[in-house]
Amino acid sequence: MLPEEKDTMNLLMKLPLESLNLEAIAVVTNIYRIAQGLRNKMEREVLSEYGLSWTSFSILYDLWIAKQVETKKLALSAGVSKATVSNITNTLERKELCYRKVDPRDRRITYVTITDKGKQAMQELYPRFHKGETEIVSSLTIVEQKKISNLLRQVIRDNQF
Incomplete structure (x- = not known):
């Protein structure tokens, strides 16, 4: 697990939710991180030149x-x-x-x-x-x-x- 995931899970585990699907949270959170990382990397390293x-x-x-x-x-x-x-x-x-x-x-x-x-x-x-x-x-x-x-x-x- 990534450090950011651990922080997220520790916080969410304290919420009064009936059931917490940790794997769903991990998938969606990591898709978001990848999308943001990809966007930032490409804008900085490739797209900014154009x-x-x-x-x-x-x-x-x-x-x-x-x-x-x-x-x-x-x-x-x-x-x-x-x-x-x-x-x-x-x-x-x-x-x-x-x-x-x-x-x-x-x-x-x-x-x-x-x-x-x-x-x-x-x-x-x-x-x-x-x-x-x-x-x-x-x-x-x-x-x-x-x-x-x-x-x-x-x-x-x-x-x-």
């Missing part, structure tokens, strides 16, 4: 994969509000990495499209990002990585994340 936050990178990544995405879908994918997508898209547009286009059939729908400059930035950035991903899990074997991926996919499916 002037991107984690969320702006996530949006640009989605655009790189799909070429064009509706703002509502970008918000869902990044786990942020449409207003946040709008603010980030403004920044990405100023950097000429994407542009917005209103659907002529329904003016309430806006699509965001990656530009050639955005594609080029992702082609330069992603290998460095991927290097960071592999470093983070380098202490695990490929079999262990697959096992964790499968278990996390199960949680994602079961909770419709």
Whole structure:
């Protein structure tokens, strides 16, 4: 157990809960720690050089994969509000990495499209990002990585994340 886990468990054991699922707490807390650690490491070591936050990178990544995405879908994918997508898209547009286009059939729908400059930035950035991903899990074997991926996919499916 990590020292932080011990502190958490010691505190929670004092609460008047009927039943305390320590393993559930450990799983969720460690997923959160990994997510925050990954985000901080990538922003500091990779994304800052390109002037991107984690969320702006996530949006640009989605655009790189799909070429064009509706703002509502970008918000869902990044786990942020449409207003946040709008603010980030403004920044990405100023950097000429994407542009917005209103659907002529329904003016309430806006699509965001990656530009050639955005594609080029992702082609330069992603290998460095991927290097960071592999470093983070380098202490695990490929079999262990697959096992964790499968278990996390199960949680994602079961909770419709």
